[in-house]
């Protein structure tokens with residue numbers, strides 16, 4: 276890493292556990308390719324260390340940091356400002372340090388919308404069904420509303436997250452032009468009706484990845500219409516059971532969450548550097564890193 280010198284600016288990733296993350300590979304590949312004098316490092320920071328971690332952003336004059344669990348909500352009181360994406364979702368995954376002023380953003384939703392756009396689907400004017408109101412589903416619903424989705428139904432099973440679904444629906448109705456509503460996933464008729472009603476169906480539950488690999492909320496292909504756009508936020512495995520069921524149903528536009536993961540990083544990269552991430556190079560570097568595992 277000869278490019279590191281006395282002027283190199285640090286960007287962090289604060290979460291616990293975090294050493295498995297692909298984000299350092301993603302960002303450092305992009306810095307190197309664009310000859311930007313930044314370095315991105317992961318730090319194991321849990322809830323007790325978070326205040327010191329944020330202090331370090333200021334003290335070390337870092338350009339910013341990504342934040343993941345368990346710090347996404349807890350960091351908010353430590354920041355100076357919140358972007359609308361962070362205000363609506365009540366969570367932050369990216370911090371930008373502008374001369375000591377720390378602003379929080381959530382780029383997961385932008386990542387989803389941008390990835391879908393690249394695949395030829397604009398959320399503007401669309402009817403969306405988002406299942407799962409957790410770390411992925413909430414920003415997806417919020418950003419889709421910000422970007423002009425007409426109606427969003429948010430479904431969750433009746434567990435501790437159901438309240439999150441109601442909260443984000445309320446926030447969407449108050450802060451955007453979209454109309455949001457919720458239903459319980461246990462209501463199978465409502466689920467089937469919503470699948471038939473929607474233009475875009477997002478599964479943000481994690482069903483289909485470990486420990487639920489091989490499982491899908493939709494097992495019967497007849498529940499899916501051919502022109503539905505289906506987006507599964509899971510990216511490991513690359514093909515989930517839902518995606519297989521969708522193919523059996525003849526659905527043409529079926530995607531996993533890899534593009535969203537890369538695009539959320541690209542959105543953070545743009546906030547820190549003002550530059551577009553070289554996505555093809557980053558994908559290549561991540562695939563190589565994957566093979567090493």
Ligand code: NAD
Nearest residue numbers: 407408409410411412432436479480481508509532535536
């Ligand atoms: P989370 O735990 O915050 O939320 C999970 C949601 O799914 C909750 O609303 C929960 O009620 C629901 N759920 C969980 N198990 C369920 C089941 N068996 N049946 C029905 N509903 C169920 O998790 P998260 O951080 O939102 O992650 C969800 C998925 O999204 C994971 O697969 C994760 O890898 C993926 N994800 C992808 C990206 C990306 O960039 N592609 C980003 C974040 C998360």
